[in-house]
Amino acid sequence: MSWSLQVIAVRGIPIRVHATFVLLLVLLFARTALTSGPRAATLELVVVLLLFVCVIFHELGHAVVALWQRVPLTSITLYPFGGVARLGTRFLRGQVELRIAIAGPLVNLALAALLWLLGGGPFLGQWQTLAAQLVAVLFWANLLLAAFNLLPAFPLDGGRVLRGILEPRLGRVRATVWAASLGQVAAVLAIGVGVFHQWWLVLAGVLILPTANAELRHALALRQLQTRRVGDVMVTRLQHAAPEDLVSTVLARSRAAPLDEFVLIEKGACVGYLPAARLWSGARTEPGAEGSARDAALRVAGDLDPGASLAHALEHLVAAGAEAAAVRDEEGRIIGVVTRSGLLRSLTLTRALVERGELASQHDE
Secondary structure, rough: OOOOEEEEEEEEEEEEEEEHHHHHHOOOOHHHHHEEEEEEEHHHHHHHHHHHHHHHHHHHHHHHHHHHHOOOEEEEEOOOOEEEEEEEEOOOOHHHHHHHHHHHHHHHHHOOOOOOOOOOOHHHOOOOHHHHHHHHHHHHHHHHHHHOOOOOOOOOHHHHHHHHHHHHOOOOOHHHHHHHHHHHHHHHHHHHHHOOOOHHHHHHEEEEEEEHHHHHHHHHHHHHOOEEEEHHOOOOOOOEEEEOOOOOHHHHHHHHHOOEHHHHHHHHOOEEEEOOOHHHHHHHHHOOOOOHHHHHOEOOOOEOOOOOHHHHHHHHHHHOOOOOEEHHHHHHHOOOOOOEHHHHHHHHHHHHHHHHHOEEEEEEO
């Protein structure tokens, strides 16, 4: 991100250009200017910029559907080989991810249809004017962009579509393993073929492979979380408080047991979670504050069973947009709380162990 420069913002979404994209333009212009002259180099530069306008529309297609599905979008960045729309979360349900992923290629197909009509339909490319030739080039480029992105290999859109299709049958983790594994195979093949034929295939493989590797490691770490249970990591030192209690009242109770966390109970339901660190941090920054415990508490999701897997718990919290969930035993008593930050720490540690090979023997199927 530090190598990117924001050029425009669309509805608050920054569109950035990576330094390597600018370098590509400079190298293309210099190469063509030396071989064919500055006029041809300028024309080629215009064509490349128009191609990347199509890429921007592709990414905006992702963005519009993401916002429609209420998925946060942080930025769009243009790279030499295309664009990347960065979502605010990587935990998407299959159908949501499928809709967001397919939107980009559909935009390219719509642009191709429009250019086909502008270019004379069946007579596309037969006219000899510069404008007609440019329309034909952009038509075929959009078809190529759609076809390339629909390849079923993660992180391409087709790989995300494949994961969205497989998730209902295989589950999120196994669907990701399939899509990311195909991404690895596609990247290696692209590099191998590109070495002997087209250099841009090498670039494509080099860009695809690290992302596919990272997503596969993430999936394997999530698979490990499926073997661990909520009851193993939940916070158990709890006290009950009422949502209308003042923060100062809860603080007074906390002084006798500063390590205890607080769950807010209303009509038997957990409606908030107030960890000790948040409670005491607020006391330091706002001395004498008389706000209610409800206002200071973290948002909670529906209750979890202590036998639920950590992977299920994480997806449960992300889907609810909550930071914590109460854990109840078979008799309905609250016996603990599991937090999103605690689960993410477990995921980070597990992923590190997977990368080091210390958990390799546990995730083979």
